[in-house]
Amino acid sequence: MDGNLEISLDKLPIKRLESIEENGVERYPSDSSYDEKRVSLIRRIDFAWALEDDEERERKKRQKKSSKDASATWQWQSMVENLQLAHQELSVIIDLINTVDANDAVTVAGMTRPKPLPNEVLSDLAVSAATKLQCYRQLGKYFKQSAKALEEQIAREARFYGALIRLQQNWKVKRQRLAAAASSSEGFIIDLFDNSLYDSAAMCRPSSLSTIRVDHDSAGMLAINLPPNSCRSLHFGFLGVHSADIPKELGKIRTRGSVEQCTREREKESMSDDEYIKETHTLLREVHQSIFDDQVFEMLNREAFNQSIGVNVTGIRENYLQLSIGQGNTLFISLVPSGKGDDQDAANTQDSESAIVPLDSFDNVKLEGKHGTSKRKWGFPNRTSCEIYLQQIVHEHAFVKAKDKPNLSGTRVSGQSGKDGPGLLGHFCLSLAHRIFSNRVLVELENVVCRVPYLHLMTHPTWHSQTSSWTIFLKVPQSILHAESQSLKSDFQNMKDAVKSQFRTKVVVNDDRINVEGDGAPNVVSLFKRSSENISSVNKYECDLADLPVIILLQGDTVSLVAHVNPEDIKGGIAWWLVMEDGSPDDWKLQMDMYDGASEYRKFLGHLTLDVLYSTLMDLVSLCGGGRNH
Amino acid sequence: MNKGTGAGTGPTAAAAAAAAQKQKTMMQRVETDIANIVDNFTQLVNVARVNDPPVRNSQESFMMEMRAARMVQAADSLLKLVSELKQTAIFSGFASLNDHVERRTTEFNQQAERTDQMLARIGEEAAASLKELESHYYSSAQRTPDTA
Numbered sequence: 013m014d015g016n017l018e019i020s021l022d023k024l025p026i027k028r029l030e031s032i033e034e035n036g037v038e039r040y041p042s043d044s045s046y047d048e049k050r051v052s053l054i055r056r057i058d059f060a061w062a063l064e065d066d067e068e069r070e071r072k073k074r075q076k077k078s079s080k081d082a083s084a085t086w087q088w089q090s091m092v093e094n095l096q097l098a099h100q101e102l103s104v105i106i107d108l109i110n111t112v113d114a115n116d117a118v119t120v121a122g123m124t125r126p127k128p129l130p131n132e133v134l135s136d137l138a139v140s141a142a143t144k145l146q147c148y149r150q151l152g153k154y155f156k157q158s159a160k161a162l163e164e165q166i167a168r169e170a171r172f173y174g175a176l177i178r179l180q181q182n183w184k185v186k187r188q189r190l191a192a193a194a195s196s197s198e199g200f201i202i203d204l205f206d207n208s209l210y211d212s213a214a215m216c217r218p219s220s221l222s223t224i225r226v227d228h229d230s231a232g233m234l235a236i237n238l239p240p241n242s243c244r245s246l247h248f249g250f251l252g253v254h255s256a257d258i259p260k261e262l263g264k265i266r267t268r269g270s271v272e273q274c275t276r277e278r279e280k281e282s283m284s285d286d287e288y289i290k291e292t293h294t295l296l297r298e299v300h301q302s303i304f305d306d307q308v309f310e311m312l313n314r315e316a317f318n319q320s321i322g323v324n325v326t327g328i329r330e331n332y333l334q335l336s337i338g339q340g341n342t343l344f345i346s347l348v349p350s351g352k353g354d355d356q357d358a359a360n361t362q363d364s365e366s367a368i369v370p371l372d373s374f375d376n377v378k379l380e381g382k383h384g385t386s387k388r389k390w391g392f393p394n395r396t397s398c399e400i401y402l403q404q405i406v407h408e409h410a411f412v413k414a415k416d417k418p419n420l421s422g423t424r425v426s427g428q429s430g431k432d433g434p435g436l437l438g439h440f441c442l443s444l445a446h447r448i449f450s451n452r453v454l455v456e457l458e459n460v461v462c463r464v465p466y467l468h469l470m471t472h473p474t475w476h477s478q479t480s481s482w483t484i485f486l487k488v489p490q491s492i493l494h495a496e497s498q499s500l501k502s503d504f505q506n507m508k509d510a511v512k513s514q515f516r517t518k519v520v521v522n523d524d525r526i527n528v529e530g531d532g533a534p535n536v537v538s539l540f541k542r543s544s545e546n547i548s549s550v551n552k553y554e555c556d557l558a559d560l561p562v563i564i565l566l567q568g569d570t571v572s573l574v575a576h577v578n579p580e581d582i583k584g585g586i587a588w589w590l591v592m593e594d595g596s597p598d599d600w601k602l603q604m605d606m607y608d609g610a611s612e613y614r615k616f617l618g619h620l621t622l623d624v625l626y627s628t629l630m631d632l633v634s635l636c637g638g639g640r641n642h
Numbered sequence: 643m644n645k646g647t648g649a650g651t652g653p654t655a656a657a658a659a660a661a662a663q664k665q666k667t668m669m670q671r672v673e674t675d676i677a678n679i680v681d682n683f684t685q686l687v688n689v690a691r692v693n694d695p696p697v698r699n700s701q702e703s704f705m706m707e708m709r710a711a712r713m714v715q716a717a718d719s720l721l722k723l724v725s726e727l728k729q730t731a732i733f734s735g736f737a738s739l740n741d742h743v744e745r746r747t748t749e750f751n752q753q754a755e756r757t758d759q760m761l762a763r764i765g766e767e768a769a770a771s772l773k774e775l776e777s778h779y780y781s782s783a784q785r786t787p788d789t790a
């Protein structure tokens with residue numbers, strides 16, 4: 013309200029004559045009540061200034077529009093001005109309302125909304141419609157977000173339950189409701205404990221790995237998290253031959269462990285669900301095998317504490333068992349974590365075996381130095397085959413027997429109870445001891461056979477873990493037989509039929525006992541014997557390893573080079589005879605027959621030069637036992 | 643659902659009755675949720691009319707938000723029901739599981755037998771080969787070692 017101040021003057025509050033009628037009655041205006049007076053005063057509030065301001069504004073706007081210059085008008089200027097005007101009007105109305113409110117005499121009689129103009133109606137409607145539309149759009153966005161989230165959840169659950177159902181085809185899936193309430197996951201576990209064992213009382217302690225929790229990973233797929241180095245595997249070796257450290261081939265065979273969990277996370281995106289489930293199956297199988305190895309070791313430990321045949325414990329540590337199997341051989345069985353080998357070597361170094369190169373096969377000749385030849389001579393069985401054998405007999409005894417299955421073939425070794433015979437561990441030790449001993453016997457036999465011509469060695473597989481059998485036989489060539497038979501022309505036909513051309517000696521090794529039996533002497537001496545009834549048969553004969561070559565070759569006969577001095581001989585004074593004696597006390601018989609010509613016990617060699625005599629003697633010595641002088 | 647058809651032939655009457663009851667409960671839940679969704683959506687569509695007083699419009703907008711939330715909640719409840727059904731299938735699908743386990747057991751037994759037969763055959767062939775090789779080796783002139 014700047015500018016000129018307008019003053020309005022009120023009339024004096026006196027009654028003024030309003031009108032006079034013809035009859036002289038004066039009419040005065042009626043007295044207005046107090047309220048009416050106030051209302052009239054209020055009505056006198058002049059809003060003209062506001063109207064004038066409006067008119068001025070209109071003019072100015074027209075001026076601005078008409079004189080459009082380069083200065084850009086702010087697009088919200090009109091709105092700002094409208095808002096300012098509205099603010100002013102509102103402030104006036106508020107003042108008015110306050111005044112009315114302060115004056116008790118005046119109250120608001122009624123309020124009527126001014127009749128809206130058509131454009132106002134439509135604009136209100138448009139605003140309402142737009143608001144509603146906006147509301148619906150927001151709802152639409154909300155629905156889309158929710159749908160997307162629910163679809164993702166469906167996909168995650170489908171993957172999870174699909175994988176779980178496929179795992180359930182092969183493994184026992186259980187649910188722990190208490191665990192489900194505690195944790196965010198559903199509480200699924202996979203139970204790997206086999207409660208159908210033969211001796212359930214003995215194996216009542218389930219491994220800590222028996223129950224495996226199934227978790228969700230970041231992508232919603234099921235994940236199995238194992239603590240590192242929780243899987244253990246059985247480790248076998250011969251002391252002094254094999255290292256007690258984890259061999260590297262074990263690391264190759266079981267390259268997957270829980271150590272690879274972190275890399276698996278990264279590779280999961282590139283791996284399809286099928287491959288991932290296969291990997292999970294493999295992991296569970298490894299854990300299953302680890303549990304089995306734990307059970308095997310526990311069973312062996314238990315048997316080691318019971319004194320039984322064949323078991324001789326020489327050392328026990330945590331997860332380590334050392335047994336002596338006789339003849340200076342010692343083996344060890346241990347449980348080692350089946351993770352990566354690099355971290356384990358430092359933890360599992362034994363006292364003296366870590367520097368020894370592992371000898372894996374019987375025919376390994378790559379070792380250098382004196383250890384090489386000695387190890388080759390006393391070859392040990394393959395350690396992997398021993399591990400497999402140990403696991404197989406435990407499995408058959410503890411698991412298969414529980415299910416009452418018969419032995420399917422003779423190749424399987426029947427498990428023996430611990431009551432009347434050696435237990436599993438004893439049986440295993442005896443089998444290994446026999447295997448090592450029979451290897452040595454074979455080496456000796458091969459040495460014998462290699463040096464003697466016409467001597468053959470035949471191996472007879474017994475398919476028994478504690479018995480080995482060989483046959484040594486001599487097949488005399490026909491040329492030699494013909495040469496002998498020609499000296500006796502009258503009995504040529506008979507001799508030919510009666511001469512035996514094959515001689516067999518059977519060598520059987522039971523545990524560490526050698527039995528030798530034969531039906532003839534498979535050596536050069538047997539050439540003298542032409543009729544089978546005169547052949548001395550060797551009965552069953554037990555011997556030890558040192559005497560084996562002697563027993564094989566000589567078998568009770570002795571060979572002698574006898575010189576016969578005849579001064580009247582034309583060619584020379586000394587004639588040589590090869591004489592066979594069977595050790596019988598009737599030596600006089602030989603002396604009687606000596607001058608009667610060739611007989612079946614002696615052979616005339618004639619006059620030998622010194623060279624020939626020496627070579628014949630050396631041949632006989634070499635035949636008689638491979639370096640041993642008898 | 644298998645449980646419905648097997649209600650009368652369950653292992654025990656109590657278990658069959660419990661299974662039938664559970665099935666009935668689940669069906670009720672499904673129907674409730676579906677009815678919830680349909681009802682709320684109907685109301686949402688009905689409020690599309692624009693009213694004159696803007697107060698009513700804002701009132702309706704709040705109501706629309708509430709109904710949308712209810713719909714989503716019902717959908718989530720349905721999903722949970724599906725999860726429950728899957729879990730039930732995992733733990734209660736005994737017929738198919740037993741069949742599968744028996745099939746696998748038979749397969750493994752056959753594989754074990756085949757392996758045993760193969761091992762026996764390998765053993766026999768190895769024995770035969772060993773015999774032949776030994777006879778050849780000891781008949782050959784190469785077997786005598788050099789004199790040391």
